[in-house]
Amino acid sequence: MTTSPKTRNFRIDFKTAGPAIALLILCVIGFLLNPAFISEGNITNLLTRSAFIGIIAVGATFVITAGGIDLSVGSMAAVIAGVMIIVMNGAVDTFGTGVTTVLIGCGCSIILGLGAGWVNGVLTTKGKIEAFIVTLGTMGIYRSLVTYFADGGTLSLNYDIRGTYRPVYYDSFFGLPIPVWVFIVVAICGWLLLNRTAFGRYCTAIGSNESVAQYSAIKVDRIKTLTFVIQGLCVSLATIIYVPRLGSASSSTGVLWELEAIAAVIIGGTVLKGGYGRIGGTILGALILTTIGNILNFTDMISNYLNGTMQGLIIIVAVWLQRGEWGRTKHKTE
Amino acid sequence: MPDGQAITTPVLAADGISKSFGSVPVLFSVSMDIRAGEVHALIGENGAGKSTLMKILSGFHQPTSGHILLDGQKFELPPNGETEKLGVVLIHQELNLAEQMTVEENVFLGREIRRRGVLDRKAMREIVQGYLSDIGLSISPGDRISDLSIAEKQMVEIVKAISRDARVLIMDEPTAALTEAETELFFAQIRQLKAKGVAIVFVSHKLSEVKEISDRVTVLRDGQWIATQKAADLTPDAMAQMMVGRELADLYPPINEVDVDAERVLEVQNLLAPGVEGVSFYLKKGEVLGFSGLIGSGRTAVFEAICGLRPIDGGEIRVDGVPTRFKSVAAARDAGIVYLTKDRKEKGLLLGQKMTPNLTLFALPRFVRNFSIDRKAETEALDRAIRRFDIRARDPNVDVGDMSGGNQQKLLLAKVMECDPRILIIDEPTRGIDVGTKQQIYHFIAAIAAEGVSVVVISSEMPEVIGVSHRVAVMREGQITGILSGDHINENEIVRYAAGLKRED
Incomplete structure (x- = not known):
């Protein structure tokens, strides 16, 4: 009896630190395989590449913590990128190729993101359709819309605007690329929102037990819709820093991002069925996923084509470890 | 009823059963015998050990000491409901039916009749229909469980038990969720089963019902066996007295009159x-x-x-x-105006969370300073609530689901009182x-x-x-x-x- 609380604390600590330990181990492996892994250039590159999935995954943490799921984020990013490019190209005649046009594009992206998230949220709450079904539907719709806008090909951003917009992806600020700064800001805001505000507490409560939340004077529908809106906002931010990277959008933009985002959330320790969310874990999860790909690029031991295999294994192992923990607690309460 | 014979060999008996969970003793050398063709009520307060005893009698728990006699023979009951094969069936309070399947599918779940490897639906349907008409239940074997009333679901559970040749039927508060009319119907079925020689053990808090339907009553208090008596010799009041073991006069506080105006x-x-x-x-x-x-x-x-x-x-x-x-x-x-739900576990508390988030959830806007939750105020609120409502938890970081029902209820009361x-x-x-x-x-x-x-x-x-x-x-x-x-x-x-x-x- 006397030893059990001690072991329990230890277990929880281990669980919280799990993703960090995993990332550390990956980095050591990366360094051993190729010391260039920890070069400044590679680290910067790694962080920049994590930014897209990371930002989207911060939004996904809210949706999943509140008991939902959003499968539409990849397609949403693609269609927002497509519309942004169309709008900016169209604005060239009136506003030129300067900052104004880029700002119009960004504003457009944010409005679209908020709107798309709101649609997912309202269909889920007011329409009383499972989030899985709703977002499976919107995923298909957005994906086909971008294909339609691009007429089956690629939408390309006007070459001059590309020049104006380029720094958003390629420039650095205090030694860190701008996407990384955006990632950091989103992560901090997300962490504060989930851990320090009533809204975050409500998300957790809804994900744990919706009835309890309802009886506790929580406006369940409103909070759930808001989680989808936050997800939409995160997607639009990710798209804003993604577009200048290639300056184009096509039907293959953002493919499988939704699964990577969900994977990052789950690896980070957030519970898929809701009620427990960790922004810090999500960020580590996103970094882990990108690091695996990066390491495989650095070594010939495992083919780069097996990137998906490695990611898949990591996801399964992470959830398996979680399951052990949660299964244990659940058994105790019964 | 061959009375003498039944008394000499009870179908199922507990002999000096003790049970501890970890270091917490729950039952102390309890004995109870169940005879064919009798209705045996098991009564006691919450926490008296009734559920544990029922689970031991049906093999879901193993006793720490003492043993189970089946037809007079020492017997180690198999775990996980496999005692059903021996004719000892426990019907849980939360009924154990697959909601989206039909009555017939539920009754034969796990032992479907097959012919040449394919389900023989016709045969199964006829058998279930036979049982249903037998007990005078006006539902069809093809009805979905989710469309039935709680009483009907209960009957389906009983049919399921009968179809498995149950000799001992153990029921946990079968009438708790039934209306008066449904209870009457239910008792009629019980009497029929009894006439067929099935032994029935049931737990109930409704003492007048216990008096009405049972032949013998066993009383447990704080894990101890108190008495086994003929129901005919007991009044509901006497049963209550035995359950509680003391006068209950001071249970209620004095009531102050309300101002007339x-x-x-x-x-x-x-x-x-x-x-x-x-x-x-x-x-x-x-x-x-x-x-x-x-x-x-x-x-x-x-x-x-x-x-x-x-x-x-x-x-x-x-x-x-x-x-x-x-x-x-x-x-x-x-x-x-606040409403405190009766459904503590499903609508009242977040069982997987600690006390603090549960306590402040209802009145959370009161704990917000500068857009963020004032954690210090939350901690203070918990201290106050623990003192005011005498909430006893091993440590403040325990999951609410691991607390006792009484402490959960106090926490729930504290939670709604948090917004004055x-x-x-x-x-x-x-x-x-x-x-x-x-x-x-x-x-x-x-x-x-x-x-x-x-x-x-x-x-x-x-x-x-x-x-x-x-x-x-x-x-x-x-x-x-x-x-x-x-x-x-x-x-x-x-x-x-x-x-x-x-x-x-």
């Missing part, structure tokens, strides 16, 4: 809502108003409608004389908690009312409603049939109004 804080006129058909009543400041009636009579529906949890179809609600209709629980809360309500509605304040905690809860209610808060107590336990209320409203089929006060508050009167034998105009 205290203002009416809540007035409801002709309220119409799903399950509520024209309810009118008023509530005075500092008053405790009891709501009695049978399960399903619409008591919960009335207050869930008032608090914005259900749509309202018509009628008027006046708070402090001002007509109001709350669109959400939050709006009701902000007006000082003016009107407190408590639905089943003491469901599933032991008598000591009950007494504390009654005193909390009296103290809260003495501070000037108006309290509504909805309860199915009549002594409780009588013990704590100034006035008692009795409901039947969505309507208030009478509002009793003073000397008219007694079990007799309440039962008559609840059963529809009497009604005020």
Whole structure:
């Protein structure tokens, strides 16, 4: 009896630190395989590449913590990128190729993101359709819309605007690329929102037990819709820093991002069925996923084509470890 | 009935059973024998060890010491419900049916009749139909479980047990969720089974029912065997006395009279809502108003409608004389009206979370400073609540789901009191908690009312409603049939109004 609380604390600590330990181990492996892994250039590159999935995954943490799921984020990013490019190209005649046009594009992206998230949220709450079904539907719709806008090909951003917009992806600020700064800001805001505000507490409560939340004077529908809106906002931010990277959008933009985002959330320790969310874990999860790909690029031991295999294994192992923990607690309460 | 023979070899017997969970002893050398063709009631307070004993008798738990005799032979019962094969079936309180499957599929689940590898639906259907007509149940084998009433589901469980040639049927509070008419139907089935020689063990808190249906009664208290007696020799009062083991006179606090001219804080006129058909009543400041009636009579529906949890179809609600209709629980809360659910585990508390987030969840806007939650204030609130409501947890970081029912209930009360309500509605304040905690809860209610808060107590336990209320409203089929006060508050009167034998105009 006397030893059990001690072991329990230890277990929880281990669980919280799990993703960090995993990332550390990956980095050591990366360094051993190729010391260039920890070069400044590679680290910067790694962080920049994590930014897209990371930002989207911060939004996904809210949706999943509140008991939902959003499968539409990849397609949403693609269609927002497509519309942004169309709008900016169209604005060239009136506003030129300067900052104004880029700002119009960004504003457009944010409005679209908020709107798309709101649609997912309202269909889920007011329409009383499972989030899985709703977002499976919107995923298909957005994906086909971008294909339609691009007429089956690629939408390309006007070459001059590309020049104006380029720094958003390629420039650095205090030694860190701008996407990384955006990632950091989103992560901090997300962490504060989930851990320090009533809204975050409500998300957790809804994900744990919706009835309890309802009886506790929580406006369940409103909070759930808001989680989808936050997800939409995160997607639009990710798209804003993604577009200048290639300056184009096509039907293959953002493919499988939704699964990577969900994977990052789950690896980070957030519970898929809701009620427990960790922004810090999500960020580590996103970094882990990108690091695996990066390491495989650095070594010939495992083919780069097996990137998906490695990611898949990591996801399964992470959830398996979680399951052990949660299964244990659940058994105790019964 | 070959009486002598049955007595010499009980079908199933517990002999000096003790059971501990970890270092916590739950049963102390309990013995009980069950004879063919008898109904044996097992009664005791919550925590007396009834459930544990039932689970040991059906093999779900293994005893720490002592043994089980099956047909007079020492026997180690197999775990996980495999005792069904031996004819010993436990019917859980939470029924164990696959909701989306049909009656027939449920009855044959796991031992389907096959012909050449394919399900022989026709044969199974005929057999189930046979059982159903046997017990006079007007459902079809093809009905989906989710479409049946709770009573019918219970019957399906029984059919399932019979179809497995059950010799001993152990039932955990089978009548808890049944209406009076359903209970009668249920008892008729029990008598039939009894006539066929099936032994039936059942747990119930409704002592008058115990008196009516059972042949023998075994009483447990604090894990000890107290007595096994013929039901005919016992009155419900005597049973209660044996269960509690002391006089219960001081269970309820003294009631302070309400000011005669205290203002009416809540007035409801002709309220119409799903399950509520024209309810009118008023509530005075500092008053405790009891709501009695049978399960399903619409008591919960009335207050869930008032608090914005259900749509309202018509009628008027006046708070402090001002007509109001709350669109959400939050709006009701902000007006000082709070509803404490009877469903502690499903609607009341987040079982996987700690005490603090549970405590402050309802009144969370009060804990927000500069857009963020004031954690220091939360900790202080928890300290206050623990002191005020005497919440006993091993440590403050325990998951709420691991706390005892009594402490959970205290936490739930503390949770709604956190927003300083003016009107407190408590639905089943003491469901599933032991008598000591009950007494504390009654005193909390009296103290809260003495501070000037108006309290509504909805309860199915009549002594409780009588013990704590100034006035008692009795409901039947969505309507208030009478509002009793003073000397008219007694079990007799309440039962008559609840059963529809009497009604005020």
